[in-house]
Amino acid sequence: MSETDTNAAEENGPQLRVVTQYIKDLSFESPNAPHSLTQQSGPPQISVHVDVGVRKLAESDYEVDLKLNVDAKSEDKQLFLVELVYSGIFRLAxxxxxxxxxxxxxxxxxxxxxxxxxxxxxxxRDGGFPPLMIDPIDFSGLYRQQMAQAQAEASAQETPDA
Structure with missing residues (x-):
């Protein structure tokens, strides 16, 4: 295969390119500081909520929003809350x-x-707590869960109430 054939195959194959990525929204709250920084009796209970949103910008450009909400509590007292929307512009072909x-x-x-x-x-970390390393996210599983939920909602709307 010549170099021209290889380039043509690459141009005709599926392409995904990150055009740019950026923080769209970021919030950190530590409502019980400074007490929450020094008076923890044990490891905090941390919950992470993930959501993904997509918006078409142009013929082949899409904005993808990755939304992370992190809630940390200790004995029902709020330690911190992080809300992040991190976005990327992707060009697909x-x-x-x-x-x-x-x-x-x-x-x-x-x-x-x-x-x-x-x-x-x-x-x-900058809020005074040990850095929180979020576990890798199974986006494929999240996608399947969202599709199942959408199908269930569609079925519920189609079924008339008795």
Whole structure:
């Protein structure tokens, strides 16, 4: 295969490119500081809520929002709350229509997650707490869960109430 053939194959194959990525929204709250920084009786209970949103910007450009809400409590007292919307602009080419949604909701957030994770760790550390390293997220599982929920909601709307 010549170099021209290789370049043509690459141009015709599926393409995903990160155009840019950025913090769209960031909030850190530590409502019980300074007491929450010094009077912890044990490890905090931490919950992480993840959501992914997509918005089409142009023919082949999409904005993907990775939303992370991190809530840390100790004995029902709020230690900190982090809300982050980390976004990326992705340029897609030669992606079959049936693969578009999985690419946008699985692959795109997977690519920007490490950056969002670092931002959360840094903000928590800068808030006086040990850095929080969020476990890797199964975006494929999250996508399947969202699709199942959407199907259930669609079925519920189609079924008339008795």
């Amino acid at each position: 030669n992606i079959p229509q049936e693969s578009l949604q999985p690419v946008l909701l699985i692959e795109c957030p997977r690519q920007i997650f490490p950056f969002a994770r670092r931002i959360v760790a840094d903000v928590v």
